[in-house]
Amino acid sequence: MSKIINAYLSIALAGLGVIANNSEAQKIEYVLDVSPVWSGHPVGFAMLTYPAYQYIAFYDDQRRMTLASRKPDEMEWDIVYLPESVGWDSHNYITMTVDDYGYLHLSGNMHCDPLVYFRTSKPYDIETFQRINSMVGDREKRCTYPRFFRGAKNELIFTYRDGSSGNGDQIYNIYDHKTQTWNRLLDQPLTSGEGKSNAYLHGPKRGPDGYFHLCWVWRNTPDCSTNHHLSYARSKDLVHWEKSNGIPLKLPITIGTAEIVDPVPVNGGIINGNTILGFDSQKRPVISYHKFDKNGNTQIYNARRENGGWKIYQTSNWDYRWEFKGGGAISFEIRIGAIRVESDGKLSQWYRHPEYGSGTWLLSVENFEITGKKKRQKKSELPGELNQLELDFPGIQKRRADDMGKSGEKGVKYIITWETLGANRDRPREGEIPPPSMLKLYKLKN
Numbered sequence: 001m002s003k004i005i006n007a008y009l010s011i012a013l014a015g016l017g018v019i020a021n022n023s024e025a026q027k028i029e030y031v032l033d034v035s036p037v038w039s040g041h042p043v044g045f046a047m048l049t050y051p052a053y054q055y056i057a058f059y060d061d062q063r064r065m066t067l068a069s070r071k072p073d074e075m076e077w078d079i080v081y082l083p084e085s086v087g088w089d090s091h092n093y094i095t096m097t098v099d100d101y102g103y104l105h106l107s108g109n110m111h112c113d114p115l116v117y118f119r120t121s122k123p124y125d126i127e128t129f130q131r132i133n134s135m136v137g138d139r140e141k142r143c144t145y146p147r148f149f150r151g152a153k154n155e156l157i158f159t160y161r162d163g164s165s166g167n168g169d170q171i172y173n174i175y176d177h178k179t180q181t182w183n184r185l186l187d188q189p190l191t192s193g194e195g196k197s198n199a200y201l202h203g204p205k206r207g208p209d210g211y212f213h214l215c216w217v218w219r220n221t222p223d224c225s226t227n228h229h230l231s232y233a234r235s236k237d238l239v240h241w242e243k244s245n246g247i248p249l250k251l252p253i254t255i256g257t258a259e260i261v262d263p264v265p266v267n268g269g270i271i272n273g274n275t276i277l278g279f280d281s282q283k284r285p286v287i288s289y290h291k292f293d294k295n296g297n298t299q300i301y302n303a304r305r306e307n308g309g310w311k312i313y314q315t316s317n318w319d320y321r322w323e324f325k326g327g328g329a330i331s332f333e334i335r336i337g338a339i340r341v342e343s344d345g346k347l348s349q350w351y352r353h354p355e356y357g358s359g360t361w362l363l364s365v366e367n368f369e370i371t372g373k374k375k376r377q378k379k380s381e382l383p384g385e386l387n388q389l390e391l392d393f394p395g396i397q398k399r400r401a402d403d404m405g406k407s408g409e410k411g412v413k414y415i416i417t418w419e420t421l422g423a424n425r426d427r428p429r430e431g432e433i434p435p436p437s438m439l440k441l442y443k444l445k446n
Contacts, residue, residue: 026413026444028383034068034077036061036436039391039420040429042329042399043086044093045439046108047416049405053124054441056416057094057106059086061436065094065109067126072407080126084109084116089426090329097148098405099156100177104129107146111426112164115140119180135173135182144168149204152212152237157185161198165327166221168198169252172238185238192252196220199253200227200272204238208283212238215287217264217272218255222327228266230275230289230303231258232310244285244305261303261310264291269298271324271332278338280304280347281365286339288349290322298322300336300351302368313368320355328425339363348374382415386442391419393434411446 037045038059045058053069060066065084068077086092086109094108102123109116117135121128134140139162146160156175161168169189173182191199197218204212211234220226233249235241241249243259250257264270269292276288287303293314300316322333337350337360347365352358360374387398396419403414419437421429 029443032441034439037439039434039437042420049407051408069126110143112142188251225325230262276338329423413444415442
C-alpha cells in the first residue's frame with residue numbers, strides 16, 4: 001500500500017530565492033519534491049506540520065488521494081494511497097487534523113457525496129489509515145465542505161454541509177477522544193435553508209473578544225448570482241448562539257431568524273467566498289464583502305457593529321462590474337482580505353482586481369476610507385521562486401497552501417506549491433491536458 005520515494009533535495013545556494021537587496025526576506029533553506037500531481041483543474045491540498053512529523057494530503061498524477069509523511073529532519077517521503085480518486089470537481093479539497101492522542105483524521109473528495117472519512121489506527125502512522133464509514137450515522141449522504149477545528153475548550157469539532165447548494169443545512173459533530181467516537185455537538189443544524197436555500201459560511205472564527213464569530217450569505221440555487229442577505233451570529237461555546245446585541249438565537253438559524261447585516265438582494269453582486277471576518281483595534285467584528293453600487297459597479301464594503309447596529313462603509317470606488325452567474329467552481333476576478341490592525345493601530349485590507357491590480361490599502365479607523373497603500377513589509381516577503389511557473393502550457397497557474405500546523409522551529413515557515421489550469425465549473429476539459437506538475441515543499445526561514 002505504501003512506498004518510499006526518494007525526494008529530490010535542492011539546498012538553497014547563497015541568495016537563491018531571496019528578493020534582491022532585502023536581507024530580511026525569508027530565504028529558501030531547502031526544497032523537496034513530493035510527488036507529481038494532477039494539473040487538469042485546481043483542487044485544494046493540505047499540509048500539517050507537528051514537531052515530530054509532517055504530513056501532506058493531495059491528489060497525485062493519477063488523481064488518487066495520497067498521503068505523504070516524513071520527519072522534519074528526513075529528506076524522504078513515506079507515501080500512502082487511499083481508495084479515493086478525484087474527478088473534475090474543484091470543490092473536492094482534502095483536509096486533515098491530529099487529535100489529542102496523535103491519531104490522524106482526514107476528510108475530503110466530497111461535493112454532495114456520502115461522507116469520506118479516514119482515521120489512523122496508530123498515532124502519527126499514515127500506514128494505518130482506515131476508512132470509517134460513518135461518524136454519527138445520520139445526515140451523511142450528501143456532504144460538502146468538511147472542516148476540522150478546535151472549540152473553546154480545545155474540543156475537536158467537525159462541520160460540513162448536509163445537502164446541496166440552494167438546499168442545505170450545516171452540521172456540527174464533536175469527538176470523544178477516550179471512546180474514539182463522534183456525536184452531535186448540536187441537536188439541530190446550526191443553519192438551515194428550510195429546503196429553499198443554504199448558508200455559505202465564513203467561520204466560526206475566534207475573535208480577540210473571546211467569541212466565535214460567523215458570517216454568511218444565503219443562496220437560493222446552484223447559480224452563484226442567487227446569493228443574498230449577508231448575515232451574522234456569535235457564540236462563546238459553539239452551542240449557544242446569539243445576535244450581535246446578545247439576543248439568543250434558536251437553532252437552526254434560518255433566514256427568517258438570522259441577524260441581517262446587509263439585505264443584499266439576489267443578483268446584487270455579493271458572492272460566497274468573498275465574505276470575510278476581521279476585527280478592528282477595539283475588537284469589534286468587521287465583515288468585508290462586495291456588492292453592486294447604485295451605478296451597478298462592484299465595490300468593496302466593510303460592515304462594522306457600532307452604536308447598537310451594523311454600519312456599512314463603502315471602501316473602493318471602482319469603475320468595474322464583475323458579472324458572475326451559473327453553477328460550478330468559478331474563477332474569482334476579485335479577491336479581498338479581512339480587516340487587520342497594523343502595529344501602529346491603523347487598519348489595512350488586502351485586495352486583488354483584474355484592472356486595478358493588487359495590494360494592501362491603509363484605511364481610516366473611523367470610516368474605512370483609503371488613506372494610502374501599505375509598503376510591502378520585508379519580513380513578510382516570499383521568495384520570488386515560489387511564483388515561477390515550471391510547466392509551459394497555456395493557462396497554467398501556480399497554487400499554494402500554507403501549513404495548518406506548527407513546526408516549533410523559530411522563524412521557520414513551510415509552504416507547498418504545485419501548478420494547475422484554472423477552474424472549469426467542475427466539468428471535464430476538452431482538448432489537451434497539461435502534464436503533471438511537481439508538488440514541492442519549501443522550507444523558508446527568516
